Amino acid sequence: MQCKSLRDSDSVIQSFDLKYFMASSADDVEALKRFKQENEASFTMLSDKGGSAAKAFGVYNPIGFAKRWTIYVDDNGKILKVDKNINVRTAGQDLADNLSELGFPKR
Numbered sequence: 001m002q003c004k005s006l007r008d009s010d011s012v013i014q015s016f017d018l019k020y021f022m023a024s025s026a027d028d029v030e031a032l033k034r035f036k037q038e039n040e041a042s043f044t045m046l047s048d049k050g051g052s053a054a055k056a057f058g059v060y061n062p063i064g065f066a067k068r069w070t071i072y073v074d075d076n077g078k079i080l081k082v083d084k085n086i087n088v089r090t091a092g093q094d095l096a097d098n099l100s101e102l103g104f105p106k107r
Contacts (some may be wrong), residue, residue: 002068002088005040009092010042016096017105021046026065070095072102 003022006013013020021044027035032045048054054066061067070083072089080102087094 001029002086003035004088006043006095007040007091007092009096013092013099014042014098015106016099017107018099019044020095030053069096071097072104 003080006022013105022041023068026048026049027047029047036045046053048066051060055107056058057066057071059067059069067084068086068088070086072081072083073078073079081098083094083098090095
């Protein structure tokens with residue numbers, strides 16, 4: 001559902017000059033490719049099978065997947081915001097609202 005919300009808000013999100021991705025520690029690259037196609041996702045999905053990226057950002061869950069958080073990082077690698085309250089139904093619009101609030105540039 002979160003993926004669909006991001007897909008549905010794609011034009012608004014794409015109006016910002018940035019890169020974003022969704023991390024997954026549970027799925028391999030092939031599974032993510034299928035998931036991306038099935039859900040018509042336009043964003044990159046990171047296969048993090050071992051959880052190293054999730055651990056580096058402090059979102060690793062010992063069950064084997066990343067917590068559903070959004071971490072906003074600027075071009076210099078500075079973490080601007082960590083959103084721990086993700087609503088899967090409104091995730092796309094929430095992402096766009098936060099990008100605007102944090103002053104991310106538009107294309």
